[in-house]
Amino acid sequence: MIALGIDIGGTKIAGGIVDDNGSLLDVEYRATDASKGKDYVLEGIDELITELCSRCKPDAIGIGSAGRIDVDSGSVYYATSNLPNWTGLNLKRHIEDRHGIPTIVDNDVNTAGIGEMWLGAGKNEQSTVCVTLGTGIAAAVFVDGKIVRGGRWSAGEIGHMILYPGGRPCNCGQRGCFEQYGSGTALYRSYNERRGEEAIASGRQFFELLATGDIAARDTLDAFISDLAVAFISLANVYDPDLFIVGGGLIDTKEWWWERLERHIREQANPAVASMKLVPAAFKNQAGMLGAAKLGFEYVAELNASK
Template sequence: MRILCADVGGTSIKLGMVTGDGEISGLTEVPTEGKKGGARVMENLISGLEAFEGYDAIGISTAGQVDREKGSIIYANDNIPGYTGTKVKDILEKRFKRPVEVENDVNCAALGEGWLGAGKGMTDYLCLTYGTGIGGAIVLGGRLYRGVGGSAGEFGHMILHPGGRECSCGKKGCYEAYASARLLVELAREKDPSVSNGRELFARIAEGDEKMAAALDEWSGEAATGLASLVHIFNPQALILGGGILEQDAAAESLEKNARELIMDSFQNVRFLKAALGNTAGLFGAATLHIK
């Protein structure tokens, strides 16, 4: 079976052909142009898909909250105005005459990691991606746990500091307002305004900069608090952690060390794993919508 897959993100739409054996080919990208609205995004998606032939089905991983059965967008934020309500499945099935399945991008990444990545062979794991915000997904008993509206796993909005820092969701004190990758840079700037980005921060840590190391420890302490609670709630085999910041060994090690100090002994068998598929996880996950 050959599944044409697309991953619709805020800035680019990634495309590729995935086989039932887990081979991927023809990787390419087109701009999303999300700010120009949902209709433009669909035009770009369609023209990206038109470049391929010889496939049995289409799998779409996309930003936004997805109605899995209807294959439509329940809600998308300001990154793609007017995307809410778009009937992605209907539009693409009419155009391409193939079965189409649609799922949220974070959920797709989790499914991809479970099929061929860090979660291969596992039945119970949580995925967290640390970027501008914090995305999350839950796999329990070998199945994605979606919740009633397909929005389960919003770990970024666990409230850890009532009345605290403002969050992108409009509430205060959420996990992502303290533990996103963006926050690490902010914490570092509070200690030394001359630091401009994450790369510089980690370079300085490698050179022994104590202020930067303290910022990292502060960030990982916050990030660890959320993780420890999740481990106690879900008792997972593994936490699969993604996002550029976790590529840095200093960050991954500091996070695991701080989290393990907060985790009860009987839960210490949990594994801390780096996401393995990078930005192809969503494409592989989109393929599983047809394969599994």
């Protein structure tokens, strides 16, 4: 069998042709350009799918999209302004109407987690929390080998658990969310707050300053690691996973914080969770496409079984 795995991110749409052994046979990319509106983003997705379909005849399409996704209906239950007017969109219906291929849609972090559980760092595990640390923060939660999506499709939205009550405002409408302290965006914003000026505009610039021995950058990283440790300890007490799989853009900088994070956890956690394991994600940009394709295979199998 062949499936298309589509990964819709805030800046890039990635699409892959995947066989049922998990081999990624071909890849195509489009810029998301979400600021141009919903219709523009959908047009880019349609163009990408049409291009991939010219190279193969897929049995299914699996899609991972930012937002809280109603997997049963294939619609977007809720999305932030990162994808304007995405809330309420029935993405499954849109794709099936235009391409005539069975389609299933899930949250993009969930599809990345499914990819890691299928072929990556979680391949031989049953209970994991797959955490994405990047521009934002989210997780895919697996218990006894099954993904947990929640009653309102919001399980795993760990970036919006409140770390500091009344703290920094978040685009979800709350204040003090974990995402405002433990993400790549939070790193450079925290640095600017510490300096009292808009000194830098990216995580890359932050780590460049850190490499020079910048004191404000060092202090910012100390607070960042402390906040990560608190969050991981709390999550371990809630989910008790076999391990945490950590991915996202910040994993590329782990030489600066990984060992210190593990040490903070060992020193601060109660004995029941102090020995928790953290492992880097095996896949980076490919996990979402692989996981989305895996969902597509499972969806077609369910359709065939119901006939």
